[in-house]
Amino acid sequence: MPSRQSPADKRRSPAAPYHHGDLRRALTDAALMLVTEQGPKGFTLTEVARRAGVSAAAPYRHFADKSHLLATVAELGFRQLHEALLDADRGSVESRERLVRLGRAYVHWAVTHHDSYLVMFGIEVERGAYPDLVRAAERAFGVLLEAINAGREAGALRVDDPRALAGSLWSLVHGAASLDIGGDLRNARISTSPETLAATAITAMVDAAA
Amino acid sequence: MPSRQSPADKRRSPAAPYHHGDLRRALTDAALMLVTEQGPKGFTLTEVARRAGVSAAAPYRHFADKSHLLATVAELGFRQLHEALLDADRGSVESRERLVRLGRAYVHWAVTHHDSYLVMFGIEVERGAYPDLVRAAERAFGVLLEAINAGREAGALRVDDPRALAGSLWSLVHGAASLDIGGDLRNARISTSPETLAATAITAMVDAAA
DNA sequence: ACCTGAACACCGTTCAAGT
DNA sequence: ACCTGAACACCGTTCAAGT
Numbered sequence: 001m002p003s004r005q006s007p008a009d010k011r012r013s014p015a016a017p018y019h020h021g022d023l024r025r026a027l028t029d030a031a032l033m034l035v036t037e038q039g040p041k042g043f044t045l046t047e048v049a050r051r052a053g054v055s056a057a058a059p060y061r062h063f064a065d066k067s068h069l070l071a072t073v074a075e076l077g078f079r080q081l082h083e084a085l086l087d088a089d090r091g092s093v094e095s096r097e098r099l100v101r102l103g104r105a106y107v108h109w110a111v112t113h114h115d116s117y118l119v120m121f122g123i124e125v126e127r128g129a130y131p132d133l134v135r136a137a138e139r140a141f142g143v144l145l146e147a148i149n150a151g152r153e154a155g156a157l158r159v160d161d162p163r164a165l166a167g168s169l170w171s172l173v174h175g176a177a178s179l180d181i182g183g184d185l186r187n188a189r190i191s192t193s194p195e196t197l198a199a200t201a202i203t204a205m206v207d208a209a210a
Numbered sequence: 211m212p213s214r215q216s217p218a219d220k221r222r223s224p225a226a227p228y229h230h231g232d233l234r235r236a237l238t239d240a241a242l243m244l245v246t247e248q249g250p251k252g253f254t255l256t257e258v259a260r261r262a263g264v265s266a267a268a269p270y271r272h273f274a275d276k277s278h279l280l281a282t283v284a285e286l287g288f289r290q291l292h293e294a295l296l297d298a299d300r301g302s303v304e305s306r307e308r309l310v311r312l313g314r315a316y317v318h319w320a321v322t323h324h325d326s327y328l329v330m331f332g333i334e335v336e337r338g339a340y341p342d343l344v345r346a347a348e349r350a351f352g353v354l355l356e357a358i359n360a361g362r363e364a365g366a367l368r369v370d371d372p373r374a375l376a377g378s379l380w381s382l383v384h385g386a387a388s389l390d391i392g393g394d395l396r397n398a399r400i401s402t403s404p405e406t407l408a409a410t411a412i413t414a415m416v417d418a419a420a
Numbered sequence: 421a422c423c424t425g426a427a428c429a430c431c432g433t434t435c436a437a438g439t
Numbered sequence: 440a441c442c443t444g445a446a447c448a449c450c451g452t453t454c455a456a457g458t
Contacts, residue, residue: 045451056452058423066450127397167389170389172382176378182333182337256430267433
């Protein structure tokens with residue numbers, strides 16, 4: 001039998017773990033787990049509530065609707081991706097090497113977190129409607145932009161619109177990741193890894209601007 | 211009042227337009243219309259049946275499930291895209307010009323048929339499970355592959371794995387189209403059109419292999 | 421303030437029954 | 440052979456009612 005608990009421990013009672021706790025947090029945790037387990041297809045608000053131990057109506061106290069909860073999951077994804085890019089950016093000096101590393105890291109994070117990635121770029125969440133989400137995406141994008149600007153200031157890159165180059169590079173890595181995740185590269189019998197697909201193209205693009 | 215009809219005209223009777231006709235065809239037509247009207251989000255098998263004038267259960271005589279019908283819509287999309295690529299390929303001779311035109315045409319078709327494109331590459335339909343769909347996609351991809359092979363045989367392109375180059379180019383155009391459709395380019399304040407984003411990168415990639 | 425229970429509208433899917 | 444009608448399980452969402 002469970003040991004007696006003082007009133008201060010009420011929130012940790014096995015019978016009612018979250019009802020007095022941080023339900024919002026519990027829901028996002030459960031949502032992230034559900035997404036990585038079942039993918040975005042099997043994602044159900046009812047199931048998330050079930051896992052958090054609350055009724056199906058409870059989430060509406062904390063999120064406007066299902067999209068809103070998914071947007072929160074997507075935001076967490078962009079934060080993680082941001083960290084992964086910063087990690088990859090450590091110690092790089094030369095522009096080409098730096099951009100290739102960032103590209104590889106982007107694709108690698110995406111394919112190893114494909115379910116999160118699908119939520120981040122899927123049609124279920126209208127990204128423009130969630131300012132926090134847009135900001136999180138922007139910060140991740142900023143790592144790429146900074147690498148380009150650094151190369152430009154160092155004279156290694158000759159480019160009039162850094163955002164345009166960043167857009168081309170982003171298109172490339174997003175495309176490679178998406179086609180790999182969707183199984184389309186395999187269906188087209190392309191045996192090269194999406195990381196390498198991106199890396200060789202990045203090399204060509206950077207050299208063209210050198 | 212409607213004019214009398216002979217028994218042979220029964221199928222055109224206003225009260226029962228499709229019940230004796232080609233329901234399968236009527237359903238794919240209605241599905242395509244619904245997708246282009248509401249997008250893949252609002253796509254409902256029940257609504258498709260409603261538009262075709264049949265009960266919600268009727269589609270199951272012709273399609274295994276909702277995914278199967280969507281796969282058929284996706285297949286039609288790949289056929290259209292294939293045609294658009296063939297059109298763009300007419301009269302091109304020089305490799306670089308040819309690949310840039312194909313890239314522009316791909317992105318342009320995608321963004322002007324964004325709802326079809328989302329079905330073609332969305333998570334609702336597991337493409338690998340539909341051989342006809344895979345073949346249709348392969349044929350469209352083949353236009354790109356042929357352009358690369360032609361350039362290689364003409365000595366204009368120096369590339370050991372044509373499928374790898376094709377994969378990089380596909381990643382680029384798919385990424386540019388997807389980011390544009392999802393509103394992510396706008397959110398990131400990238401003002402360059404996705405067609406141009408792709409075109410400049412393609413030029414760089416082809417030149418690197420020249 | 422936060423959560424439950426019940427309700428509503430709607431969907432995907434199945435199946436016995438009609439023609 | 441092809442379609443209907445009714446049914447089932449399940450969802451997203453709302454709201455009055457409980458604590």
